Amino acid sequence: MNLHYAAWIRVLAEMDEFDVKVIASTPLTSKRQRLGWSTALMAPANVVIARSPGQISDALAACRPGAIHITEGIRGSKIARKALMNIVAAGCRVGIISENCDKRGIWGFARLWLYRAHLWRLRKKIDFILAMGSSGVEWYLSCGVRRKKVFPFAYTADMSVLPVDSKVVCKGDGLF
Numbered sequence: 001m002n003l004h005y006a007a008w009i010r011v012l013a014e015m016d017e018f019d020v021k022v023i024a025s026t027p028l029t030s031k032r033q034r035l036g037w038s039t040a041l042m043a044p045a046n047v048v049i050a051r052s053p054g055q056i057s058d059a060l061a062a063c064r065p066g067a068i069h070i071t072e073g074i075r076g077s078k079i080a081r082k083a084l085m086n087i088v089a090a091g092c093r094v095g096i097i098s099e100n101c102d103k104r105g106i107w108g109f110a111r112l113w114l115y116r117a118h119l120w121r122l123r124k125k126i127d128f129i130l131a132m133g134s135s136g137v138e139w140y141l142s143c144g145v146r147r148k149k150v151f152p153f154a155y156t157a158d159m160s161v162l163p164v165d166s167k168v169v170c171k172g173d174g175l176f
Contacts, residue, residue, distance in 0.1 A: 002040065002072065003032075003037060003040040003157070004155035004156060004157065005040070005097070005155075005156075006040035006041060006042055007156045007157070008156055009022060009042050009045050010041070010042060010043070010044070010045060012045070013042070013043075013044045013045035014044060019046070019064065020044075020045040020046065021045065021046045021047075021048060021059070021063060022042050022045050022046070022047045022048065023048045023050055023056060023059045023060065023083065024047065024048070024049055024050070025049070025050060025051055025056070025077065025079045025080070026049065026051070027039045027047075027049055028040075050079075052079075053079060053082045053083075056079060056082060056083045056086065057086055060083065060086050060087060060090065060092075063092070066093070067092060067093070068092075068093045068094070068095060068127070069087045069092050069093065069094045069095070070094075070095040070096070070097055070130070071083060071084045071087065071094060071095070071096055071097070072096075072097055072098065073096065073097075073098045073099075074096055074098070074115070074118050074119070074122065075114070075115070075118065088122060088125045093127050094125060094126055094127060095126070095127055095128045095129065095130060096126055096128075096129045096130065097129075097130040097132075097153065098129065098130070098131060098132065098136065098140075099131075099132040099135075099136055099139075100131070100132065100133075100135040100136045100138065100139030100140075101115065101139055103139070103142070112142065112143065115139075115143045116143050116144050119140075119143050119144060119145055120144065123144075123145075126145075126149065127149070128149050128150075128151060129145060129149055129150045129151065130151055130153035131150050131151065131152060131153060132153055132154065132155065133152060133153075133154060134152060136152070136153070137150050137151075137152050
């Protein structure tokens with residue numbers, strides 16, 4: 001579960017129009033835990049931890065008809081790719097939230113064509129893409145996605161405001 005999604009997921013879940021379910025394969029990766037991250041608070045969204053493709057299929061099957069599914073990328077982990085394919089196969093509405101990719105060098109060229117192929121195959125299945133920043137928008141447009149389906153988006157952080165001791169901040173002649 002991505003900490004950078006928590007704030008907007010909570011706000012969406014607080015709206016009366018939506019029932020929000022977050023399906024994740026792990027509450028927090030061990031890599032993020034080692035960096036000092038804690039599990040993101042998503043309530044009132046319903047969080048489901050599905051550790052296998054079968055559990056993901058079950059969680060998706062329990063979604064309401066007409067649900068809009070937002071997946072993280074189109075080429076993420078094996079389990080995320082399986083979830084996306086299940087969503088698409090079921091004829092559900094789907095949105096993608098994603099960053100851009102590195103287009104530099106031979107691997108960047110290969111990545112661009114790989115994304116173009118995936119997106120061409122999914123072109124009638126993806127309703128929208130929430131692309132991180134202007135570089136994300138440019139990436140998906142360069143992959144052949146129609147402009148009317150790509151929306152600039154941003155990571156958000158849900159940080160508590162800490163009181164600032166003005167004596168510490170303004171010591172001496174200035175801030176530095």
